[in-house]
Amino acid sequence: MKKPVLILISFALLCVLVFLSACGKDTAENNPTAGLTKVAEGYAAGAAAKVELYTKETTLTSGYTRFYVALYDSVSGNRIDEAHISLTPMMDMGSMTHSAPYENPVSENAEKHLFPCSVTFIMSSMGGSWTLKLNVHNHLNNKEGSLTLPLTISEPVKSRQKSFTASHNGAKYFISLITPSAANSKVGINDFEIAIYKKASMMSWPADSSLTVSLTPEMPTMGHGSPNNVDPVHTGKGHYKGKVNFTMTGLWRLNLDFMSGGSVADTTQYFDVEF
């Protein structure tokens, strides 16, 4: 009469073991930087923090670039999930320097141990050298420090970054294609997102929400467009979201017209996507 009980218990134990080992595996797979590429790292000395910089892409190219910052205590190696990070991108062209549009992490609390932020590299490293300065205020020890990381920005196969001088006010606008990309495009309805920045000075590149955008995709090789696209509208911080429909694979040109109220800002810009 005892044997069945023993078997049952050992079976239950086995189940628990399997469950635990599966759980362990799960946490290993829950590595927050899985699938991301580390593009730079260093120490923010004053904040006693190690800084690691990640992106989804394997190489950095000019245009809107989303970064994921991971912070570690420089002594214990433990993750720092509460910090205040601010960015300063800088381009040194020898004769002059200028900054670029950027987005600091929205929260001082990490999102899955990472602090998402962005920099829009308005040109590649062909014309000079890019650096990204991160100022870190470590909320765990209330210390502050910074570091500057050099970055190499190459030119993408299809440009994701355009600029124009608006005809209605003479200001210079910088347009970045965030999505779709060759990697995430499909035949069907695709999310469309751009970010618009205005150049206020060499050091100030604020997000712009004053323009209205209309989107007209076409296949330049065939001369046709696609139906039922949704013009991008401003959703905050210079980001405009809409929908672009691809009726087939191949090379698509996403024509963009920009209006400011009733007057034309620019009608010459486009992004090419080939998938």
Next chain:
Amino acid sequence: MKKIIPFLFILHSLTGRTQTGFSDSSRYIELKEVTVPVKNGSSRQQLVRFVRTGQAASLEDIMSRIPELNLLRRGSYGMEPSIRSLSSGQINVLIDGMRIHGACTDKMDPPTIYIEPVNLDRMEVQTGNHGFLHGSAIGGSINLAVASPSCHAVSKISGLFSSGYQSAAQAFYESLQLNYAGPRWSLLGSITGRKAAAYRSGGGDKVAFSQYEKINYSLSAIYQYNPQTRIKLDFIGDNGWNISYPALPMDVGYAAAGIASVSLEKENPLKKITRWRVKAYANQVRHYMDDTHRPNVPMHMDMPGKSQTAGLYSDGEIRLNSRQQIRFTADLSLTYLKASMTMYQTGQLPMYMLTWPDNRKDQAGAGASWQWQADSNWSLRATARIDLVNYTLRSQEAKDHISILGFPDAARSGFLKNISFGATRRISPVLKTNASIGWAERMPTASEYYGFYLFNAQDGYDYIGNPDLRPEQSLLGELNMTVQGKKAEFKLGGFYQYIRRYIMGRINTSYSSMTIGANGVKTWEALPYAILTGIEASLVWKPVDEVSLISTLRYTYGKTNKGEALPMIAPLKNLSALRYQPGRVFLQAETEQASRQQRYSLAYGEDATAAYTLLHVRSGYSFSLWQKKTDLQAGIENILDKKYHEHTDWGNIPRPGRNFYMQLLMRF
């Protein structure tokens, strides 16, 4: 294009088959050698003898001679049948009761191309009010009943060899059929090859891109379990290549079809269920369309397609008593379709899209037709059928395509109801009339629901599917009259059909055409209604035993709710044949006439079609070779070498000019 024509077509009505006196617009075109005893010399029964022809003719030739049928022609191959100007999803085209869907988005491959007349037992054309028994359709049915092995053959092994040639397309036709008749098992196998070069049209010009080559093979086996029960296995294979369509911008590099079925058949005239059959079947069609060989193509394009159908059906007949009988059917089928297009531009990634986003149509239906011979003067018939149809897109990729059109959820289902009543009255020994009325519905096709930029070469528009379509509905009234004399039979019929939610392409200016050079985009939309009305008449006259005359006349008038002409409607047409057969030799003269068609659909890219008159002569000689009957036939079609085209021919491509043909049929 006309192939070798049967030396006389026959219009053999249902009345002759069931002998119950029902007279309506169904036709059973017997194509095998029929051994109906010639009894009392009535014109119809005498004419049954003429049926034993046609093995060397193509099915399209036979169809073109049936008054209710028209052929939509895009090339000399793959003409699409239409019944009283309704086609495609509006009619059922079945092979031995099986559903089969073409794999071509451009309708290059109607199911009729898979049946060689040598494999055909009979063609059942059911127009009008009883044409939906085997599938919800508003325009009727064509069923191609496939030949069975002959179990009672005199010799164990028998066969038929036929060979033909025709000059206009320098076309060759070779066919071999072998029959084995054993005590339990019997087998029938056939192989047929056709090869046609680009044909010469009237006046002598070659019509480029009109050639084709194909091979068709079939095997049928019967196991006779007991005198009433048999098991039947059927396979038909068909491979075509180098097929060109002068009216289309694309050709077919390769097309293949495989059609297989197994059935159990029971027949016992003494039982209540006199005939019963259950059949399981599957078929697959592959179609590779491209424009590699066309000149001046801006961009090379491949358009492969695939269709797969599996189904199960059962049908039979119940004799309630000597005066009442019921034909019933129950069936279900699954049809999967997928077609894509890839275009190539050097230096760029290929451009790929689904033209038929992969989809499946599931269908289940049941129907019955009740016939009652009330007394010697009255007979009644009622037919009803219901169908449940469900369409689904089968992949995320397909759903993504259709979501562009504004349909995130494009699965559709329908419940279709069909019902009809008919009455036949014998007014006098020579005069019979028949009247019927019916309601029928049909589901939109996969192209009409989900077609994705399908180019129509006739009107030059890209067509876009519309999942918002609802079933097309039809109310049809029909009147027929038969005068049956001792030496002549005259039939006259008229019909009036009101089609609600008639599905037609409408220009959609908010879309830009995909095909380079297209005029724009059309979306399938439902007109509030359309009207089709017409008359059909036929005369069979046999003044003396050696001479017979057949003449058919048809006219159809179609209009939209706005009074505009419907597309693809043939004008007034007459076909007449006079045959003289003193003995082993026969001579036949034929005329084929069509009036000018001035009512045409401008919206569908049509124009007026000129009238024409054609003259054909045919001759034949039968003799015994090794104690078997051998036939030698020869003739000239379009003797006047008239350059002409029919109104239902796409692109006004001229038809073949003067064509000399000969054929040999040897039995052994």
